[in-house]
Amino acid sequence: MVSTHSLNKVRGAASSMDNVRIQPRTPRQGMHDTELELTLLEEDEQRQASVGVLNDDGDSTRTPRPKRAMSTKDQRAMSLLITLYLIQGVPVSLYAHRSVPFLLREHLSYSQLAVFSLASYPYSLKLFWSPIVDSKFLPTVGRRKSWIIPMQLIIGTIMFAMSFHAEKLIQDPTDNINLLSMIFTGLVFFSATQDIAVDGWALTLLSEENLSYASTCQTIGLTTGYFASFTVFLALNSEAFANKWGIPRLTMDAYLRFWGVVCYSVTAWLFFVKEDKEVLNVNEMDVKRVYLTIWDICKLKHVQSLLALHFVAKIGFQANDAVTQLKMVEKGLKKEDLAIIVLLDFPFQMMGGWIAGKFSTGNRALRPWLLAFWPRLGFALSSTLVVYWFPVPPITKGFLAFLVAHSVLQSFAGTIQFVGVSAFHTIISDPLIGGTYMTLLNTFSNLGGTWPKYFVLKGVDYFSVATCKLNDAGRDITIQAQECVSDQGKSLCESMSGQCVTTQDGYYYVSAICMGLGVLTLVLYIIPTARRLEALPVARWRVASAL
Structure with a gap:
């Protein structure tokens, strides 16, 4: 963790951050950002820099080592x-x-x-x-x-x-x-x-x-x-x-x-x-x-x-x-x-x-x-x-x-x-x-x-328009329904001997x-x-x- 004053100094020197180099961590220390960076290079660069740090020209400063199989510890x-x-x-x-x-x-x-x-x-x-x-x-x-x-x-x-x-x-x-x-x-x-x-x-x-x-x-x-x-x-x-x-x-x-x-x-x-x-x-x-x-x-x-x-x-x-x-x-x-x-x-x-x-x-x-x-x-x-x-x-x-x-x-x-x-x-x-x-x-x-x-x-x-259609003495009566999607809304319409009809489905408007x-x-x-x-x-x- 760092202080706010130190962080401000870092932002003031942002242009030099790319060249920062720190010694690699020990197995119990926090991961070093440059070492992690090596695992993110392209394959050719990984082979050149598997254990070292690339300089600005892309040259390796150490001898490459072969890629190891995943350890039992990592598997666990x-x-x-x-x-x-x-x-x-x-x-x-x-x-x-x-x-x-x-x-x-x-x-x-x-x-x-x-x-x-x-x-x-x-x-x-x-x-x-x-x-x-x-x-x-x-x-x-x-x-x-x-x-x-x-x-x-x-x-x-x-x-x-x-x-x-x-x-x-x-x-x-x-x-x-x-x-x-x-x-x-x-x-x-x-x-x-x-x-x-x-x-x-x-x-x-x-x-x-x-x-x-x-x-x-x-x-x-x-x-x-x-x-x-x-x-x-x-x-x-x-x-x-x-x-x-x-x-x-x-x-x-x-x-x-x-x-x-x-x-x-x-x-x-x-x-x-x-x-x-x-x-x-x-x-x-x-x-x-x-x-x-x-x-x-x-x-x-x-x-x-x-x-x-x-x-x-x-x-x-x-x-x-x-x-x-x-x-x-x-x-x-x-x-x-x-x-x-x-x-x-x-x-x-x-x-x-x-x-x-x-x-x-x-x-x-x-x-x-x-x-x-x-x-x-x-x-x-x-x-x-x-x-x-x-x-x-x-x-x-x-x-x-x-x-x-x-x-x-x-x-x-x-x-x-x-x-x-x-x-x-x-x-x-x-x-x-x-x-x-x-x-x-x-x-x-x-x-x-x-x-x-x-x-x-x-x-x-909001964009849906639903109606409850009733049949009263052979006449079709349409009533604006608050919602005709849930069982509660449909049951309310059915209790009046009606049927829920959705004339405009808001799903299509929202999707568009x-x-x-x-x-x-x-x-x-x-x-x-x-x-x-x-x-x-x-x-x-x-x-x-x-x-």
């Missing part, structure tokens, strides 16, 4: 990271990947779902308490385990306690929407806190040459949690699927109880995992100085540009991400069919993560992230057309196969973007302030996908607005800004380590 570290990301991915996936919203959709309007969507905000605002997580800990337990262990115990306890009431709350959510929102807000908050500690641990748990695998571990862990909480759960929760295969239906209560026990088990395992002690500066223990450092980092012009980039980057496909699948279910797609689509999609997400990790290196780390924008915008358009021309059920096998292919390609592009930008964050994050730097970047990346969701869901109801803004921001701002940022030397992002 990757297994640990994948498990920890999985644990936080399961509860977050229940909310963020729409498993619970799918179950609530039949009972709530889109405006009510917008209120429930606010539960995701802790994951996007974790920067505000990340300095505390990064600085305060019990030395006898470990810098990261001091937070990971209690967070997992709390997450497991919430899921276990909720397992006795979840099914009832979800079946009658109209009167319990605020309680459900509070419960899931708590789960997301504690998962976000664990994520801060795990991100920080990843920077020191893996060796320098394998640090890029941190984003791979995150992708595998979170995607597996998504697979369990979306694909597996939705399929086994369906009565039609259970009856078809002659198996008991998996209730939300049983699912939460199972993962509560898993949380306890993994927490017990952590007690036997040794955390290496880090050599920390006294200032790193000062929370106030951490906040001041974050503020000084945020005042850097290129950091501000990156944060603004994240804030607007996901607008173009927000309607597609938040509403499209809900609309397909509304038009007759069965939940078990949707689960099959995601099941077949899972291995391609893993492949997408590997491809993005391979190309997110060197001086073009954001290349996969930028290239995937156009496919994602294209899929947002095609998804809107699919909803518009969605066939009347039952769904044919041919159309289901088309949906599978469409979903696979769409998520493939999304995974490439996620891993690409995560790899870039790993490259530029300063290990000397642990997970705080990464959390700053991830906060705005997550916020870019969180803040539009509320307005998208509210916009669907999002895609239009997405194309404009991509061409006029995102592409030129991203190319300028990725061209900056790594040392320009390392404010603390450059001192």
Whole structure:
């Protein structure tokens, strides 16, 4: 940790930062930015500089050494990271990947779902308490385990306690929407806190040459949690699927109880995992100085540009991400069919993560992230057309196969973007302030996908025009309905012997607005800004380590 005065001196000498050279770290010290830079060079340069520092002319100052196979320690570290990301991915996936919203959709309007969507905000605002997580800990337990262990115990306890009431709350959510929102807000908050500690641990748990695998571990862990909480759960929760295969239906209560026990088990395992002690500066223990450092980092012009980039980057496909699948279910797609689509999609997400990790290196780390924008915008358009021309059920096998292919390609592009930008964050994050730097970047990346969701869901109801058609003595009477989407709205119309008819679907208006803004921001701002940022030397992002 460094003082504010020292940081100001660094910014005043920004032009000389590219030539800063510091002696390599010992195995227990914080990672040195120049050594990490060597792992991000092109293949030819890596062979020339695998153990040395390149001078300004690109010449190597040391003799190259052959590339070593991944050590057993790194293999164990990757297994640990994948498990920890999985644990936080399961509860977050229940909310963020729409498993619970799918179950609530039949009972709530889109405006009510917008209120429930606010539960995701802790994951996007974790920067505000990340300095505390990064600085305060019990030395006898470990810098990261001091937070990971209690967070997992709390997450497991919430899921276990909720397992006795979840099914009832979800079946009658109209009167319990605020309680459900509070419960899931708590789960997301504690998962976000664990994520801060795990991100920080990843920077020191893996060796320098394998640090890029941190984003791979995150992708595998979170995607597996998504697979369990979306694909597996939705399929086994369906009565039609259970009856078809002659198996008991998996209730939300049983699912939460199972993962509560898993949380306890993994927490017990952590007690036997040794955390290496880090050599920390006294200032790193000062929370106030951490906040001041974050503020000084945020005042850097290129950091501000990156944060603004994240804030607007996901607008173009927000309607597609938040509403499209809900609309397909509304038009007759069965939940078990949707689960099959995601099941077949899972291995391609893993492949997408590997491809993005391979190309997110060197001086073009954001290349996969930028290239995937156009496919994602294209899929947002095609998804809107699919909803518009969605066939009347039952769904044919041919159309289901088309949906599978469409979903696979769409998520493939999304995974490439996620891993690409995560790899870039790993490259530029300063290990000397642990997970705080990464959390700053991830906060705005997550916020870019969180803040539009509320307005998208509210916009669907705002632009929709629904009527309740009544038949009175042979005369058709049309009454303006507040909403005819949820069971409550439809029941109210049916109680008057009427039928809900949507004459204008706000989904198409919101989708068009999002895609239009997405194309404009991509061409006029995102592409030129991203190319300028990725061209900056790594040392320009390392404010603390450059001192």
